[in-house]
Amino acid sequence: MLSRWRQVKEGGGQVALISGEPGIGKSRLVLALRERIQGESKALLSYACSPHHANSALFPFVTQLERAAGFAPDDAPEARLDKLESLFQEPAACPDNAVALFADLLGIHIGSRHALAAMSPLQKKGLLFSAFLAQLEGLAVRGPVLVVLEDEPAGARAGPVSGRAGDR
Ligand SMILES: Nc1ncnc2c1ncn2[C@@H]1O[C@H](COP(=O)(O)OP(=O)(O)O)[C@@H](O)[C@H]1O
Numbered sequence: 001m002l003s004r005w006r007q008v009k010e011g012g013g014q015v016a017l018i019s020g021e022p023g024i025g026k027s028r029l030v031l032a033l034r035e036r037i038q039g040e041s042k043a044l045l046s047y048a049c050s051p052h053h054a055n056s057a058l059f060p061f062v063t064q065l066e067r068a069a070g071f072a073p074d075d076a077p078e079a080r081l082d083k084l085e086s087l088f089q090e091p092a093a094c095p096d097n098a099v100a101l102f103a104d105l106l107g108i109h110i111g112s113r114h115a116l117a118a119m120s121p122l123q124k125k126g127l128l129f130s131a132f133l134a135q136l137e138g139l140a141v142r143g144p145v146l147v148v149l150e151d152e153p154a155g156a157r158a159g160p161v162s163g164r165a166g167d168r
């Protein structure tokens, strides 16, 4: 894993799959990796699937976004929108409607600040994946990025992102 990480730091995208029985220490291994490389990356993203949200393919993205934006339980919708906007001011390569799409995903009422064109759920999902990848790209131009997708089988429909993200 560390030699893969070295290759990532040299600019070569890597995808590593760790699979095995529950309890053999996969999460622990990833935690150890995170601790070892902490000072070497400003972007350690973690997407964890949950058996309780198996019907919600984007659940890991929702929780990662909420964590990254720093939402507090009692934030008003405007405060959440502010936090979401500041999250996306940093990485430059971000589609115009990303904030509106992410706000919609997070269930934040966007009101008149961002218009989201009417579209089918499938179109929305396609645009969301593109926005996530653009966000990732924005981070990747600034330095090495570690993305952890945990327990992916429970949310296998989010799978196409991991393959496309590896190319970034
Ligand atoms: N190398 C290790 N040394 C000590 N305890 C470990 C080690 N690897 C895993 N464990 C412990 O075993 C349990 C299961 O590990 P975990 O990483 O959650 O497994 P998995 O993600 O494969 O289901 C956890 O309580 C973890 O702390």
Ligand SMILES: [Mg+2]
Pocket (backbone or CB within 6 Å): 026, 027, 028, 150
């Ligand atoms: Mg685990």
